[in-house]
Amino acid sequence: MPHNTLYSAFEHSTDFLNNIITKWDFSKIPLIVSISGPQGSGKTYVSTKIIQYISREYPQLKSIAVSTDDLYLKHSDQVKLSKEDNVLLKGRGLPGTHDIESFYNILQKLINRDNNFEIPTYDKSKFQGEGDRADRENWIHIGEKPVDIIIVEGWFNGFTPLVNDDEIDLKVQASKILQDYNKQDLYEINSNLDLYQKIWELFDYSIFFNVDDLEWIKDWRIEQEHALIKIKGSGMSDDQVVDFIKRYLAVYELYYKDFTEIGLANYRKISNLKLKGLKRNLKLTLYKDRSVKQVEEI
Numbered sequence: 324m325p326h327n328t329l330y331s332a333f334e335h336s337t338d339f340l341n342n343i344i345t346k347w348d349f350s351k352i353p354l355i356v357s358i359s360g361p362q363g364s365g366k367t368y369v370s371t372k373i374i375q376y377i378s379r380e381y382p383q384l385k386s387i388a389v390s391t392d393d394l395y396l397k398h399s400d401q402v403k404l405s406k407e408d409n410v411l412l413k414g415r416g417l418p419g420t421h422d423i424e425s426f427y428n429i430l431q432k433l434i435n436r437d438n439n440f441e442i443p444t445y446d447k448s449k450f451q452g453e454g455d456r457a458d459r460e461n462w463i464h465i466g467e468k469p470v471d472i473i474i475v476e477g478w479f480n481g482f483t484p485l486v487n488d489d490e491i492d493l494k495v496q497a498s499k500i501l502q503d504y505n506k507q508d509l510y511e512i513n514s515n516l517d518l519y520q521k522i523w524e525l526f527d528y529s530i531f532f533n534v535d536d537l538e539w540i541k542d543w544r545i546e547q548e549h550a551l552i553k554i555k556g557s558g559m560s561d562d563q564v565v566d567f568i569k570r571y572l573a574v575y576e577l578y579y580k581d582f583t584e585i586g587l588a589n590y591r592k593i594s595n596l597k598l599k600g601l602k603r604n605l606k607l608t609l610y611k612d613r614s615v616k617q618v619e620e621i
């Protein structure tokens with residue numbers, strides 16, 4: 324593949340995927356690809372373009388994109404969770420705020436090639452921005468034809484928990500951001516993350532965005548909010564954005580560096596011999612303008 328940094332993240336992603344799609348035996352099992360990257364790095368942008376590309380280049384294949392955001396807890400369940408002490412779980416976003424069982428069951432249905440069912444989506448504008456599951460007419464409807472390619476987009480896809488509290492304590496010692504939080508709260512996030520591993524294990528391949536400076540997330544998020552204010556007339560102030568992003572930064576401090584070094588750790592057995600030699604992760608290191616600085620397959 325051309326490791327050309329003039330190519331966009333989308334072009335690198337489709338090069339990577341072409342290699343897999345042309346060898347994949349779709350009569351056996353659908354292909355599940357994770358797209359992971361920090362807030363604002365371009366996951367939705369790239370996923371959407373990939374889906375359009377697949378329907379153009381491989382019209383016989385049916386593809387869908389789902390986001391882990393779609394499986395946030397229903398508003399009533401998030402309200403219950405927010406009443407507990409952990410400040411990191413007050414509001415949607417972090418490990419522990421998703422309906423993991425439903426998420427897992429949906430992926431299993433897709434793997435089993437079920438048809439005629441629906442995948443929930445999430446409406447962030449409900450309850451004055453607190454969000455809730457969207458109305459049923461806005462869910463993804465899987466029709467008669469089962470799905471061949473599933474893109475699963477999520478900001479902490481593939482993150483693996485630290486093995487014990489001592490490891491977390493070491494991270495806390497090294498991070499000012501983490502020192503603002505109660506250690507028990509961090510331990511709880513870590514055990515919540517453990518519950519997502521069975522979902523990550525269903526991912527066959529992973530494309531992820533690596534950034535050199537996590538401070539960019541704030542600027543990207545501020546940029547998004549300014550765009551929203553322009554369109555809708557309201558949105559968060561810059562200070563509110565900084566406050567909002569703080570909880571997320573704690574999770575990056577705990578797991579991001581480790582994840583970007585190894586990529587997706589566990590995986591479903593790939594039955595197709597033709598695919599055995601292919602690396603499972605496409606790591607795209609981005610510049611702040613989201614152009615590609617470095618391309619690695621790991």
Ligand SMILES: Nc1ncnc2c1ncn2[C@@H]1O[C@H](COP(=O)(O)OP(=O)(O)OP(=O)(O)O)[C@@H](O)[C@H]1O
Nearest residue numbers: 331332360361362363364365366367368369478613
């Ligand atoms: N490669 C790109 N070229 C041009 N614009 C881009 C590119 N990638 C992303 N954008 C723009 O940047 C903004 C953020 O991108 P996007 O919503 O895809 O990020 P995200 O990672 O899905 O963020 P979040 O986790 O907040 O949903 C969008 O306005 C998008 O159109």
